[in-house]
Amino acid sequence: MHLLASQIAAATGGTLHGPDVQVDSAGIDSRSVRPGELFVPIVAARDGHDFIAGAVAAGAAAYLTDRAPDPAVPATAVQVPDTFTALADLGREARRRLPDRVVGVTGSVGKTSTKDLLAGVLETTYRTAASEKSFNNELGLPLTLLGAPDDTEAVVLEMGARGVGHIALLCDIASPTVGVLTRVEGVHLEMFGTLDDVARAKGELVESLPADGLAILNADHPVVAAMDARTRAKVIAYGLAAGADVRAENVVLDDQLRARFDLITPWGTAAVALAARGEHQVPNALAAAAAGGGLGVPVEAIADGLRAARLSGLRMEMDTTAAGVTVINDAYNANPTSMGAALGSLARLAARRRFAVLGTMAELGEDAPAAHRGIADQARDLGISVIAVAEPSYGEGVVHVADVDGAVAALGELTEGDAVLVKGSRVAALERVAQALA
Structure with missing residues (x-):
């Protein structure tokens, strides 16, 4: 997404130092900066400000800083109170420039695969941007929004959490209009505490949805299905259960562990052959089909998108x-x-x-x-x-x-x-x- 440095300063409450240059997307790792990017130094285990000069040398067009800009660094700077907060503010600014086809995907398991499958579905009909790999936290999500091309028509955002309130923060940045929930399981309990806390955190996604939005819920998982009471949005249920709005019938696996099934939806039926391996990918594909159909993707295009979708690396x-x-x-x-x-x-x-x-x-x-x-x-x-x-x-x-x-x-x-x-x-x-x- 193209932004002027002056627009970045306005969105973050910062002060512009230098020419009003245009940037294209943003990055936080000086080792992977692309020419024209905005470099955002994050203070964590290491202080990203130590790498500003290297990022500029690698092609960064401008950078944020929470201290006085270094006159020896030949690039435009935007001085902000806090770079972490500024990145979230820039994510909100990017979201304001995008259409209302923004999908958040969360769950204890399956969210990255579901995100990949849904991106494949939406790409058949809309110019689509999606989270890279597992860019699913308060750093990765705004970077995904800022990296969306100006002509983007749909965005798929993976949303992870380390505790209650984290997904609510991501939703405050992204303002999703569609929320997809896969499963709630007893994972990451070292951080969450209890399964009820996991459910509270994951349900923050559907609570954030507008009344004219869509909540895509797993009908086979009682904890997720019960979240229909936590949202104002229209609910589309998916799963293998006979009563699900979007379901799979006649599921078989080939000798490469790739599932084939009949996709049954309110918008019609289609035969699906997944490239993704494992029977456990069928519910993820159904979630993607439900979200895609709810956003107007024709059922045959849904099937085509599921066939063509490729998962992120190191997954089956x-x-x-x-x-x-x-x-x-x-x-x-x-x-x-x-x-x-x-x-x-x-x-x-x-x-x-x-x-x-x-x-x-x-x-x-x-x-x-x-x-x-x-x-x-x-x-x-x-x-x-x-x-x-x-x-x-x-x-x-x-x-x-x-x-x-x-x-x-x-x-x-x-x-x-x-x-x-x-x-x-x-x-x-x-x-x-x-x-x-x-």
Whole structure:
């Protein structure tokens, strides 16, 4: 989005120093600044002001600062009281320039995949911008809004939370007109406290919606379905339940774990073949279909968009090695729900032997030991051999190793027909196992 430095100063209550240049989007990482961007130095573990000169040298057209501009830096500056607050203000300014097709997506699991699928659906009909990767917090969300091209017709924003009130803040910036809720699960309890707190936080999205907006709720998940009482907006229910407004029938998986189903909607029916892998992607696709249909995308275009949509990296990526070993790289993140779904997918894959290299499931609080043991039990019931990397809570009956090299060694000599799932929370970085096997 193009903004003049004077407009940035007006939106943030800042003071303009230097020429009234135009910027295109914004960034907070000096290592990835693109020419013409606005650089926003954030004070966190490191002080972003230390990298202003480097950002300008890399092409930043202007920068924010909460202190006196450095005369040695040859770029326009906007001096603001606080750069973090200013970034949120700029997000609000960008939102004011966008049309009222702004979709917020949240939930304990599935929000990034749902965001990707919905972007694919909306792109069939509207010029669409969407959050990159998991840009879902108070930094990533305004950056997404500022990065939307001037001719954008629809925006999809992933919304994450670390506690009650966080999604309300994101909604205050983004003013979504459509809210999509996937599931509410006992993940991140280390930060939230209780499942009720998770539900309170996620429901802030539908509470923020206008009366003429749309709330897209999971009919198969009672906690989410009950949120219809927390919104003024029209509700569209999706799921596998017979009473859902948008539902899937005749679901089957092909030999690559890609789902095919009949999409049933108030706007018509269509046959859908997902490129995304795993039966657990069907509800995410239904959420995307419901939001797309509610925004006027024809049902055949919805099906086309779901077919063409590609998920963000490290999510059920499946490759076959030269030796004929199938490797499923689902290492972006993990919690008990997503871990169970991934194991279920592995069990459905035709294979001679099945292995799961599993890392920690982080931020589960006091439930963590029982949750890890439960996953080990599920794997055992499915006939899957588990190799646990630096996580003793998986308990007995699994192979425990200290690191990636240990996991690769424990797998031993894999041969044609073997299948390996790699999954863990982001802190485990287990994609390195998949890379080593490849």
